Amino acid sequence: MKKEEFLDNIIELLDVDEKITFDTLLKQLDDYDSFALLSIAAYIHKELHVQFKASQLQEIESINQLIQLIGNDKFE
Amino acid sequence: MSYITFNNIEIPGITVCVPTEKVCNRELKEFTKEEIEKFIKVTGVEYRRIAAKEVTTLDLGYRASLDLIEGLKLEKEEIDAIIFVSQTPDYILPASAIILQDKLGLPKSTLAFDVSLGCSGYVYGLFIAASLVQNGTLKNVLLVSGDTVSKTISPKDKTMAMLFGDACSATLIRKGTSDIYFSLNSDGGGKDHLIIKDGGFRNPMTMSSFETYMWEDDNERADCHLYMNGLEIFNFTLREVIQDAKNLFNESGISKDDISYFVYHQANKFMNSYISKYLKLKEESTPESLLEYGNTSSASIPLTICSKLTVEELVGKRILLSGFGVGLSWGHCIIDEPKLTYLNLLEL
Numbered sequence: 001m002k003k004e005e006f007l008d009n010i011i012e013l014l015d016v017d018e019k020i021t022f023d024t025l026l027k028q029l030d031d032y033d034s035f036a037l038l039s040i041a042a043y044i045h046k047e048l049h050v051q052f053k054a055s056q057l058q059e060i061e062s063i064n065q066l067i068q069l070i071g072n073d074k075f076e
Numbered sequence: 077m078s079y080i081t082f083n084n085i086e087i088p089g090i091t092v093c094v095p096t097e098k099v100c101n102r103e104l105k106e107f108t109k110e111e112i113e114k115f116i117k118v119t120g121v122e123y124r125r126i127a128a129k130e131v132t133t134l135d136l137g138y139r140a141s142l143d144l145i146e147g148l149k150l151e152k153e154e155i156d157a158i159i160f161v162s163q164t165p166d167y168i169l170p171a172s173a174i175i176l177q178d179k180l181g182l183p184k185s186t187l188a189f190d191v192s193l194g195c196s197g198y199v200y201g202l203f204i205a206a207s208l209v210q211n212g213t214l215k216n217v218l219l220v221s222g223d224t225v226s227k228t229i230s231p232k233d234k235t236m237a238m239l240f241g242d243a244c245s246a247t248l249i250r251k252g253t254s255d256i257y258f259s260l261n262s263d264g265g266g267k268d269h270l271i272i273k274d275g276g277f278r279n280p281m282t283m284s285s286f287e288t289y290m291w292e293d294d295n296e297r298a299d300c301h302l303y304m305n306g307l308e309i310f311n312f313t314l315r316e317v318i319q320d321a322k323n324l325f326n327e328s329g330i331s332k333d334d335i336s337y338f339v340y341h342q343a344n345k346f347m348n349s350y351i352s353k354y355l356k357l358k359e360e361s362t363p364e365s366l367l368e369y370g371n372t373s374s375a376s377i378p379l380t381i382c383s384k385l386t387v388e389e390l391v392g393k394r395i396l397l398s399g400f401g402v403g404l405s406w407g408h409c410i411i412d413e414p415k416l417t418y419l420n421l422l423e424l
Contacts, residue, residue: 034235034306034307035114035118035346037307038118038306038307038310041310041314042310042314042346042350045314046350046353046354051314051315052311053308053311054305054307054308054311058307
């Protein structure tokens with residue numbers, strides 16, 4: 001999967017009005033809550049077959065950081 | 077993981093008793109409209125049944141048991157054992173199963189004991205009941221399984237206060253002609269993900285147990301309240317529960333295409349939908365009772381059967397039951413054909 005495609009899919013999942021880039025601080029988004037994290041956990045499990053501890057996902061500040069956590073080898 | 081098969085078992089009847097009081101999540105004043113709508117969208121829970129202060133799990137289980145005994149036209153002397161599966165017993169001791177033996181007027185020869193399990197408890201209870209029956213000495217085993225989880229939850233906890241409902245079930249297990257395949261598992265390493273910290277003998281109840289404070293997850297609760305790390309429980313489901321179902325298909329040699337109904341513990345809609353999508357299950361084969369009753373712990377599987385399926389729909393059908401949650405503890409069973417003749421849902 002290309003990183004841009006991953007970004008688009010996460011944006012769709014989060015379903016927020018704000019513009020989101022790779023570096024947007026996710027915790028500053030109004031609707032970024034435990035339900036949003038659940039959606040991300042489910043998405044990366046289904047599409048990329050990876051799983052992380054709740055604490056690891058909770059520490060994520062941006063989609064760039066999420067990509068680093070998942071590992072560049074999972075992306076084109 | 078442990079795989080066990082029992083032959084010659086049947087489950088002729090199930091009754092579930094829910095409290096009369098119906099709570100509508102949309103009418104709760106503790107949360108904003110936006111919070112409530114978002115919660116309903118994710119969890120699928122709109123209504124729940126909440127036990128009155130004086131009504132306990134045992135009371136609900138007693139009513140369910142009485143109805144089941146009557147519905148199956150059993151003599152009380154025919155019941156050889158009671159297994160009471162709950163984490164909301166009447167007392168720390170004595171065991172609720174023994175109190176129930178007396179309330180039901182069952183003979184003193186009745187074998188009775190409690191099992192402390194939550195959302196996996198119905199599958200474990202069936203396993204224990206089947207073990208007792210398989211031995212041949214005991215003919216009819218009454219499995220009573222349920223909780224009044226609402227009594228353990230902080231009303232200000234937005235992850236929990238709108239999720240759990242109360243219910244208790246009674247199921248009869250006896251010698252029959254069907255096979256049951258079980259897979260049962262445990263991981264105490266996840267004990268902190270779903271826990272009531274105070275009130276046992278590790279952390280006895282003190283005055284401070286009742287003092288509410290803001291937790292890291294931005295919810296207000298006390299140490300005597302139930303806490304759940306939803307993300308860790310979801311992780312656990314992805315990691316263990318889905319794989320366990322696949323393992324049982326392999327071990328039993330039964331394909332998922334040969335199963336008519338998949339009755340999952342009603343955790344929340346998000347989780348259950350994910351499991352269904354991942355295992356590619358058809359919507360019509362995965363009944364849900366979340367909308368009307370919420371998450372009812374170890375009663376959620378029998379409640380889903382009694383509220384969403386009929387005896388006629390289950391004739392000749394193979395079903396899979398899946399329980400998972402607190403412990404962590406999880407298990408699946410495939411029942412070739414339950415041979416149900418009686419299902420009922422009543423209120424107290």
